[in-house]
Amino acid sequence: xxxxxxxxxxxxxxxxxxxxxxxxxxxxxxxxxxxxxxxxxxxxxxxxxxxxxxxxxxxxxxxxxxxxxxxxxxxxxxxxxxxxxxxxxxxxxxxxxxxxxxxxxxxxxxxxxxxxxxxxxxxxxxxxxxxxxxxxxxxxxxxxxxxxxxxxxxxxxxxxxxxxxxxxxxxxxxxxxxxxxxxxxxxxxxxxxxxxxxxxxxxxxxxxxxxxxxxxxxxxxxxxxxxxxxxxxxxxxxxxxxxxxxxxxxxxxxxxxxxxxxxxxxxxxxxxxxxxxxxxxxxxxxxxxxxxxxxxxxxxxxxxxxxxxxxxxxxxxxxxxxxxxxxxxxxxxxxxxxxxxxxxxxxxxxxxxxxxxxxxxxxxxxxxxxxxxxxxxxxxxxxxxxxxxxxxxxxxxxxxxxxxxxxxxxxxxxxxxx
Numbered sequence: 001x002x003x004x005x006x007x008x009x010x011x012x013x014x015x016x017x018x019x020x021x022x023x024x025x026x027x028x029x030x031x032x033x034x035x036x037x038x039x040x041x042x043x044x045x046x047x048x049x050x051x052x053x054x055x056x057x058x059x060x061x062x063x064x065x066x067x068x069x070x071x072x073x074x075x076x077x078x079x080x081x082x083x084x085x086x087x088x089x090x091x092x093x094x095x096x097x098x099x100x101x102x103x104x105x106x107x108x109x110x111x112x113x114x115x116x117x118x119x120x121x122x123x124x125x126x127x128x129x130x131x132x133x134x135x136x137x138x139x140x141x142x143x144x145x146x147x148x149x150x151x152x153x154x155x156x157x158x159x160x161x162x163x164x165x166x167x168x169x170x171x172x173x174x175x176x177x178x179x180x181x182x183x184x185x186x187x188x189x190x191x192x193x194x195x196x197x198x199x200x201x202x203x204x205x206x207x208x209x210x211x212x213x214x215x216x217x218x219x220x221x222x223x224x225x226x227x228x229x230x231x232x233x234x235x236x237x238x239x240x241x242x243x244x245x246x247x248x249x250x251x252x253x254x255x256x257x258x259x260x261x262x263x264x265x266x267x268x269x270x271x272x273x274x275x276x277x278x279x280x281x282x283x284x285x286x287x288x289x290x291x292x293x294x295x296x297x298x299x300x301x302x303x304x305x306x307x308x309x310x311x312x313x314x315x316x317x318x319x320x321x322x323x324x325x326x327x328x329x330x331x332x333x334x335x336x337x338x339x340x341x342x343x344x345x346x347x348x349x350x351x352x353x354x355x356x357x358x359x360x361x362x363x364x365x366x367x368x369x370x371x372x373x374x375x376x377x378x379x380x381x382x383x384x385x386x387x388x389x390x391x392x393x394x395x396x397x398x399x400x401x402x403x404x405x406x407x408x409x410x411x412x413x414x415x416x417x418x
Contacts, residue, residue, distance in 0.1 A: 028064060028077065028078070028079045028082050028092070028096065064082070064086065064092045064095065065086075065088065065091045065092055065095060066095065067095045067096075067098070067099050069099045070099070071098055071099065072098075072099065072100065072101040073099045073101070074099055074100055074101060075100075075101050075102045075103070075365050076100070076102060076103050076104075076105065076364075076365035077096040077099060077100040077103075077104050077105070078104075078105045078106075079092070079096065079104075079105070079106045079107070079108075080107050080108075081107060081108050081109070082108075083106060083108050083123060083125070084108050084109060084123055084124075084125070086123060087123060089123045089125075090133055090136075093106065093133055093137075093195075094137065096195075097137050097139065097195060097197075100195075100197070101197075102196065102197070102286065102365045103194060103195070103196050103286070103365040103366070103367070104194070104195040104196075105192065105193075105194055105195075106130070106192065106193045106195070107146070107190065107191070107192045107193075108125050108190070108191060109124075109125070109189070109190060109191075110124075110125065110126060110145065110188035110189055110190060110191045111124035111125055111126040111129075111188075112126070112149070112187055112188045113149055113187070113188060113189045113190070114149055114151070114154045114155075114189075125191055126143075126188070126191065127143045127144075127145075127191070130143035130191070130193040131143060134195060137195070138198065139195050139196060139197050139198055140195065140196050140198060140284075141193060141194070141195050142193065142194040142195075142322045142367070143191055143192070143193040143194075144191070144192060144193075144295070144321075144322050145188045145189075145190070145191055145297050146190045146191065146192045146295075146296045146297050147188075147189040147190040147296060147297050148182050148183075148185075148186055148187055148188060148189050148297055149182070149185070149187035149188065149189040150174065150177050150178070150181075150182055150189075151177075151181060151185070151187070152173070152177050152181070153170075153173065153174050153177055156170075156173075183299065194322060194367060196284070196286065196367065199284065199285075199286075204260050205262065205277045205278070205280045205281045205283075206233075206259075206260070206261045206262065206277065207233060207261065207262045207263075207264055207276050207277045207280065208233055208234075208235060208252075208256055208259075208261050208262070208263055208264070209223075209229055209233060209234045209235070209263075209264045209266055210234075210235045210236075210237075210248070210249055210252040210253075210263055210264065210265045210266070211223050211234065211235075211236045211237070211265075211266050211267070211268055212236075212237045212239050212245050212248045212249075212268070213236065213237070213238060213239065213268035214238075214239045214240075214242075214268070215268060216238065218268050218269050218378070219236070219268040221378075222268060222269045222270065222271050222378045223266055223267070223268055223269070223270055223271060223272075224236075225271065226271050226272040226273070227272075227273065228272060228274065228275045228276065228277075229272065235252045235255070235256075237251075237252075244346045244347075244348070244349035244350065244353075245328075245344075245349070245350055245353060246343075246344030246345055246346040246348060246349075246353045247344075247346045249263075249265050249344045249353075250343050250344050250346065253335070253338045253343070256335065257335060257338060257339060258335075259335055260335065261334070261335050262276075262277075262280050262283075262332060262333070262334050262335075263332070263333050263334070263335065263338075264276060264330060264331070264332050265328075265330070265331045265332075265333070266329065266330050267328065267329045267330070267377075269329075269377065269378040269379050270329050270330055270375065270376070270377055270378070271375060271376040271377075271378060272330075272373070272374075272375050273374040273375055273376065274373065274374040274375075276332070276373070279371065279373065280332070283320075284367065285334040285336045285337070286336075286337070286365075286366050286367060287320075287361075287366055287367035287368065287369050288326065288331060288332065288333050288337070288357070288358060288361045288366060288367070288368050288369070289320070289326075289331075289332040289333075289369050289370075289371045290303070290326030290327060290329075290330050290331050290332060290354075290369075290370060290371070291303050291304070291305055291327075291329075291330055291370065291371065291372075291373040291375050292304065292305050292313065292314045292326070292327050292329075292370060292382075292411060293323030293324070293325055293326040293327065293358075293368070293369075293370040293411060294323060294324060294325055294409035294410055294411045295322065295323045295324045295409055296324060296407065296408075296409050296414075298409070300314060300315045301313060301314035301315065301327075301411055302314065302315060302317060302321050302323050302370045303315070303317055303321070303323075303370035303371065303372070303373075304316045304317070304372075305329070305375055305376065305377050305382075306375070306376045306377070307376075307377055307379065307380070307381075307382070308376075308377070308378045308379055308380055309380070313377075313382055316372070317370060317371075317372050318372060319372075320369040320370070320371050321369060321370045321371075322367065322368065322369060323358075323368055323369065323370045324358065324359075324362075324368065324408055324409050324410075325354065325355040325358040325359070325368070325408060325409065325410045325411065326354055326355075326358055326368060326370065326411070327354060327382065327410075327411040328351075328353060328354035329377050329382075330373075330375065331354055331357070332371075333357075337361070337366060340364070341364075342357065342360055342361060342364060342366075344356075344357055345357070345360075345401075347397060348394050348397065348398070349390060349394065350390060350391075350394075351384075351390065351391045351394040351395070352394040352395065352397070352398045352410070355398060355408065355410045355415075356398060356401070356402075359402050359405060359408065363405075382411060382412070383411075383412040386412065386413075395413075395415065398415060399415060399417070402415075403417065
């Protein structure tokens with residue numbers, strides 16, 4: 001973790017002006033294995049620097065425009081709101097790019113957000129700024145809005161004590177404003193950008209489909225009837241003992257771990273209507289893909305599928321689009337990701353295992369994308385039985401496991417702390 005030395009005077013002045021009760025700082029995290037999200041800067045709580053040192057093992061105060069690290073020293077480099085403190089944010093971003101081996105993640109206020117709330121910022125950002133920065137750096141950039149502005153609430157927050165912000169009246173007002181104003185105005189509040197160094201394209205695009213079924217008839221009439229699927233590239237498990245789906249998926253990945261192959265984990269009632277191997281011919285291996293997903297601040301699901309009754313769900317996309325999580329009906333992951341330690345969590349038996357592995361991927365420095373894929377989901381709904389004991393227990397388990405990342409948007413619901 002590194003704090004920009006060049007802005008210490010500015011930082012001290014601003015923190016004293018805003019509120020004396022809060023320790024206010026920003027950082028850049030350099031990580032060998034993945035994001036430690038429990039150490040993120042949080043403007044609303046007091047931070048224990050000694051605890052941070054224990055978790056990160058190293059805490060360095062230095063010049064953020066000249067990192068004391070060799071090229072490509074870290075897998076992931078993360079900046080939460082730090083770039084806004086500098087008058088020369090591109091110099092910091094360029095240094096982040098230099099020392100990163102894999103992914104750079106930047107999160108900051110959007111240019112259009114309330115200037116009163118972020119009076120400390122010296123540099124404004126929007127999608128155009130990050131796209132231009134990616135072009136100059138010669139890498140792939142994916143900026144997207146993660147939250148929209150609450151014009152009324154943002155002004156009230158400056159007047160209310162933190163405890164008051166947990167009251168029922170405050171939450172009711174926020175809910176009302178979200179429905180009546182936020183969705184209509186859509187003023188960007190926060191933006192996140194992913195950067196990844198360009199890799200040489202890998203032509204090998206073999207696909208192994210993994211399907212777990214409990215109804216042979218549905219499997220035969222749906223997935224097995226897909227035009228571009230044949231018995232040679234399918235690993236199918238008949239789930240007679242009601243095992244968790246992740247257990248079967250982990251078994252399949254271990255069986256084929258040494259192969260250079262894409263895994264497509266599909267539900268028995270999922271039908272693929274185009275050649276997936278062609279779709280993945282030049283796809284980045286350092287990412288998880290699926291036909292439909294969810295993201296904070298998005299009004300609809302991203303990506304599109306056709307349901308059993310021929311209705312469509314989601315929004316049409318023309319290029320790979322960043323999402324927070326993907327639906328479990330189809331998850332596409334390269335063997336390289338499993339070789340680096342990712343695996344499905346078998347404690348999520350039938351629900352939330354897709355959202356879980358997407359979150360694992362995100363904090364490990366991989367991307368998560370919805371892709372345009374011709375497909376059908378031969379089911380009446382996308383969500384299934386959301387009142388079942390198994391679903392409710394998985395929801396609570398997901399909340400507990402990813403409490404430091406909430407809120408998280410899945411294709412079924414927005415998972416929050418409440």
